[in-house]
Amino acid sequence: MPWANGADKNPGRFWSKVEVLGADECWPWTASSSNKGYGKLWWGGKCEGAHRISYMLEHSLDELPKKMDDSRVDIMHSCDNVKCVNPAHLSLGTAMLNQRDKTAKGRHHMHQRKTCKYGHEWTDENTGFMAPPSMKAKDGKQWVSRYCKTCHSKRGKNYYYTVDGKRRQTDEYKKRKNARRRELYAERNPNAKLRGEMPRKPKESK
Numbered sequence: 001m002p003w004a005n006g007a008d009k010n011p012g013r014f015w016s017k018v019e020v021l022g023a024d025e026c027w028p029w030t031a032s033s034s035n036k037g038y039g040k041l042w043w044g045g046k047c048e049g050a051h052r053i054s055y056m057l058e059h060s061l062d063e064l065p066k067k068m069d070d071s072r073v074d075i076m077h078s079c080d081n082v083k084c085v086n087p088a089h090l091s092l093g094t095a096m097l098n099q100r101d102k103t104a105k106g107r108h109h110m111h112q113r114k115t116c117k118y119g120h121e122w123t124d125e126n127t128g129f130m131a132p133p134s135m136k137a138k139d140g141k142q143w144v145s146r147y148c149k150t151c152h153s154k155r156g157k158n159y160y161y162t163v164d165g166k167r168r169q170t171d172e173y174k175k176r177k178n179a180r181r182r183e184l185y186a187e188r189n190p191n192a193k194l195r196g197e198m199p200r201k202p203k204e205s206k
């Protein structure tokens, strides 16, 4: 075991793999990185993120806290540069905060897509936003989600409202849904006979 007893936690070894530039600049990690682009290094007997190590060294921590406010702890980049390990660009956050930060900056992986699930483009005219009260974080911040207007209005046409405000599926929608179900069922059970296609029981003759 070359790195027994935490001997691998060597700051010199860590910094030798970093291109240290100006105080305000990003300091890129030069050694191996994960498939998401984060630098990684064998540290304390396990593979650790380079940005996480940088944060621990800067704040003289032996380990990062696992949880904060009931959420997983993440080290966030103010510069959005995953390769960067400049401690001035790193801060302690939670996975939830990190996701929210990404969404706000349009870096969330779902926001990289050009179209909605059904192929409608995410143009300004076609993108709507909603902020349902159920999507409130613990700190009271409101989450906002986006939706495809084309899909939204299409879905809306599948329902109507009764006088007492209850939502009902239109007959046309029910028919389409059932036809689709029938299709799927027939695909999965090629030998099955659907109702209506069953041979009728011959009437017993007296």
Ligand SMILES: [Zn+2]
Pocket: 025, 026, 027, 079, 080, 081, 084, 085, 086, 089
């Ligand atoms: Zn940076």
Ligand SMILES: [Zn+2]
Pocket: 116, 117, 118, 119, 120, 148, 149, 150, 151, 152
């Ligand atoms: Zn759509």
